[in-house]
Amino acid sequence: MSFRNRWRKILSSLMLSLTGVCAVVAVSILFLILGLLVYNGWRSVDWNFFTQLPKSPGETGGGMANAIVGSCEIVVLATLIGLPVGFMAGVYLAEFGGKTFAFLVRYTADLLNGVPSIVIGIFAWSVLVVRMHTYSALAGGFALAMILIPITARSTEQFMTSVPQTLREGALALGASKWKTIATVVVPAAHRGIATGMILGVARIAGETAPLLFTSLNNQYWNTSLTQPTASLPYMIYTRAMSPYDDWHRQAWAAGMVLLLLVLFANVAARLILSRGIAVQK
Amino acid sequence: MSPKEPTTMSAPNVPSPGQAAGKPGGRQDKLKAVNLNFFYGAYKALHDISLEVPANKITALIGPSGCGKSTFLRTLNRISETIRNTRVEGQVLLDDEDVLKVDVTALRRRVGMVFQKSNPFPKSIFDNVAYGLKVNGFRGALKDAVEHSLKRAALFDEVKDKLQKSAYALSGGQQQRLCIARALAVDPEVLLLDEPCSALDPIATAKIEDLLFTLKDQCTIVIVTHNMQQAARVADRTGFFLLGKLIEYNTTEIIFKNPAKQETEDYITGRFG
Numbered sequence: 001m002s003f004r005n006r007w008r009k010i011l012s013s014l015m016l017s018l019t020g021v022c023a024v025v026a027v028s029i030l031f032l033i034l035g036l037l038v039y040n041g042w043r044s045v046d047w048n049f050f051t052q053l054p055k056s057p058g059e060t061g062g063g064m065a066n067a068i069v070g071s072c073e074i075v076v077l078a079t080l081i082g083l084p085v086g087f088m089a090g091v092y093l094a095e096f097g098g099k100t101f102a103f104l105v106r107y108t109a110d111l112l113n114g115v116p117s118i119v120i121g122i123f124a125w126s127v128l129v130v131r132m133h134t135y136s137a138l139a140g141g142f143a144l145a146m147i148l149i150p151i152t153a154r155s156t157e158q159f160m161t162s163v164p165q166t167l168r169e170g171a172l173a174l175g176a177s178k179w180k181t182i183a184t185v186v187v188p189a190a191h192r193g194i195a196t197g198m199i200l201g202v203a204r205i206a207g208e209t210a211p212l213l214f215t216s217l218n219n220q221y222w223n224t225s226l227t228q229p230t231a232s233l234p235y236m237i238y239t240r241a242m243s244p245y246d247d248w249h250r251q252a253w254a255a256g257m258v259l260l261l262l263v264l265f266a267n268v269a270a271r272l273i274l275s276r277g278i279a280v281q282k
Numbered sequence: 283m284s285p286k287e288p289t290t291m292s293a294p295n296v297p298s299p300g301q302a303a304g305k306p307g308g309r310q311d312k313l314k315a316v317n318l319n320f321f322y323g324a325y326k327a328l329h330d331i332s333l334e335v336p337a338n339k340i341t342a343l344i345g346p347s348g349c350g351k352s353t354f355l356r357t358l359n360r361i362s363e364t365i366r367n368t369r370v371e372g373q374v375l376l377d378d379e380d381v382l383k384v385d386v387t388a389l390r391r392r393v394g395m396v397f398q399k400s401n402p403f404p405k406s407i408f409d410n411v412a413y414g415l416k417v418n419g420f421r422g423a424l425k426d427a428v429e430h431s432l433k434r435a436a437l438f439d440e441v442k443d444k445l446q447k448s449a450y451a452l453s454g455g456q457q458q459r460l461c462i463a464r465a466l467a468v469d470p471e472v473l474l475l476d477e478p479c480s481a482l483d484p485i486a487t488a489k490i491e492d493l494l495f496t497l498k499d500q501c502t503i504v505i506v507t508h509n510m511q512q513a514a515r516v517a518d519r520t521g522f523f524l525l526g527k528l529i530e531y532n533t534t535e536i537i538f539k540n541p542a543k544q545e546t547e548d549y550i551t552g553r554f555g
Contacts, residue, residue, distance in 0.1 A: 165364075166401040170461070173361055174414035174468060175391035184417065189404045 034260070041257025044250035049258070054220060054236070060247040064255055066222050067231040070137065071259070073223075074216055074232055075206050077141025082148030082205075083198055089149070090156025090194075095182055106157075109150035120146050121211035129215060137223065137230035140216030144205040151204065155197025159190040192274050199270045203263045209234035233259045312337040312472060312502040313358060313393075318372035320353055320362065327353045329527045330372070335472075335519075340494055340503045342517030342534065344510055346549070349523040351506045352398075355474050358504065359393040360386050376472070391418055394470030398477040400457035402449035402464070407441050410449045410460055414468040427467060434500075435463035436493050455486025462493065473497065475505040479512065491516050510550065514538050522546045 048063045055062030089109070093102055124143035129135055163186050171181040187194070217229040218239065233255050240252035313335035320328035328350050335341045343351040356362040357370055360381060374381045381389050391414075402410050411428040420427065428445070432438035437459040444451070449460055458478055465473060475494075479487040494503055494516050507513050513520050514534060521531040522545070530537060530546045541547045 164401070166397055166399055167403060169361055169364060169395075169397060170401040170403065170464075171413070171417075172364060173359060173390055173395035173397075174417060174464065175387045175389075176413075176417040177387055180417050184413070185403055 037253065037256050037260060040253035045254040045257060049251070049254050053222070057243070058245065064233065064236055064251065066219060067233050067236045067255065068258065070216070070219065070223065070230040071206070071233040073137050073226070073230060074140040074144060074212070075202065077137060077226070078144035078148055078205055079202055081141065082145035083152055086149040086152025087156050087194070089153035090160065091182065093153065093157040094160035095186070109153050112150040113154070117147060117208050118210035121214035124211060125214035132227065134227060135215060135217035135229040137216050137226045137228070140212050140230060140232065143211035143215045144208060147208060147211070148201050148205050151201040152198055155201070156194050159193030159197060160186055162193070163189045195270060195274050199267055203267060206263050207234055207259060209238050310336050312377065313504070314375040316373040316375065318354070318357060318370070318374060320357055321369040322365070323367050327526050331528045333521055333528055333531055335502060335504055337502050338499055339518040340498060340505060340516050342513035342520045343504065343506045343523060344513050344520060345523030350526040351523040352476050354523070355476055355504060355506050358474055359390050359395055361395060391468050392470055393472040393474060394465035394468065395474040396458070396461050396465050396476065396478050398480055400454060400461050402457050402460050405449060406446045407449050407452070407460060408445040411463050411467050414464060418468055431463045431467040434466050434497065435459045436489060437463055455482050455489065458482060458486070458490065459493070462490070470501055472502045472504065475503065477506055477508055480508060487512070522549060524549070
């Protein structure tokens with residue numbers, strides 16, 4: 001074996017181990033966070049956490065039942081507004097967008113994606129909270145929808161443009177109209193990717209805290225309508241973790257874990273549903 | 283030929299082609315391109331193509347890559363319109379009717395197409411064949427229609443036990459025949475094939491060629507091919523394209539045995555391209 005050959009092998013194994021180490025580092029950060037969260041959360045969570053309302057400051061015990069429900073309310077609201085609008089915008093960009101206007105929409109969506117979420121919160125506050133004279137779940141859902149729309153639009157667009165043009169031509173050549181082609185061939189062919197993008201988007205907004213500070217705020221009690229201040233898990237984590245009480249710290253860990261599990265559960269469920277059907281051949 | 287051609291008086295807007303090898307008796311011509319030009323942006327891809335496709339015959343279009351034969355084929359069912367910034371000048375007549383003036387979905391129902399790379403939908407075999415029927419509002423026994431189309435495409439025996447399986451479970455040749463079955467399901471009057479065998483092995487190719495012969499009496503076939511032997515084997519008439527121009531168009535026998543143009547002879551004999 002020549003020197004050149006040996007050197008090549010050494011370099012190859014060096015680079016391989018380097019990339020391997022970096023991959024492990026990247027993954028271990030995630031697992032460290034998850035591990036710590038589950039370790040602390042698991043010790044703190046109990047049945048009361050899911051069934052009781054929060055106790056006053058200083059008192060021990062109590063739970064976050066209203067925040068769990070409130071979080072779900074807000075996220076569902078945001079999903080109902082954000083996913084359809086984002087999806088349709090993505091379809092437009094992928095299938096109908098011309099040059100100038102599509103560029104504008106795409107660019108705006110990317111900009112919106114980069115806007116700090118707290119700014120979105122202020123925006124929703126000035127648009128809804130100020131006019132309605134109250135913090136509300138509605139305003140929270142609206143703020144989160146503003147974050148969800150550009151994420152969904154861009155990921156939908158990307159997955160739809162990755163559907164081979166030959167599939168569209170195949171449908172058009174059979175006399176399908178453009179709308180029919182999109183609805184019956186392109187979207188079904190891209191549905192897994194589109195849905196994955198949506199799931200990631202919903203997971204992202206489920207954990208957003210800053211926009212909620214200005215919009216849904218918090219509530220000690222059950223809210224009775226969507227136009228009332230509403231408790232949410234991220235907000236609870238924020239206030240509980242900042243408090244001076246040990247019991248509240250524990251509750252913050254528990255809330256963190258529950259939020260994580262909720263997102264994980266939704267994610268796994270969606271993926272299970274999506275794993276049926278036929279994927280596109282590349 | 284003789285100056286009397288009043289049988290085609292029904293189409294007054296057709297400029298007299300005056301081209302060599304034009305067949306008399308227009309009724310026989312299913313499709314007719316008249317002075318067709320095609321542009322990709324500023325680039326002119328087709329130059330004054332005039333060509334008649336006789337009914338219930340196989341017409342092959344040959345020529346080197348980039349000569350415009352696929353572009354020409356794609357103007358016949360207006361699938362070329364899916365590419366932005368393109369433009370057509372001239373006429374394509376289907377039964378003496380300008381295809382640019384008819385509803386495009388209705389046109390494509392009458393003029394089916396099979397593509398170079400097989401492109402089954404990510405659906406079951408059954409749903410692939412049924413697709414064209416469903417979008418065209420077919421009311422009838424879907425199962426029988428699908429079976430009939432698969433039989434016409436000589437695929438039924440191979441897939442009859444797995445109609446609900448993914449179309450992607452089929453081999454390349456089977457997928458291409460599935461695409462032919464899918465196109466046949468809507469009972470097109472014309473079938474356009476754009477290098478349908480370019481990705482297939484000789485056995486699969488032979489199956490598709492056999493298939494074309496059996497389809498001939500039910501529809502008019504236009505096939506673009508890279509493969510000159512294929513054109514010689516299957517086609518009744520052959521057109522030779524070069525650099526966006528139709529150099530020569532005649533019966534296959536004349537094109538291959540006694541071409542009128544030097545370019546055609548050079549291409550046929552493999553002296554270039």
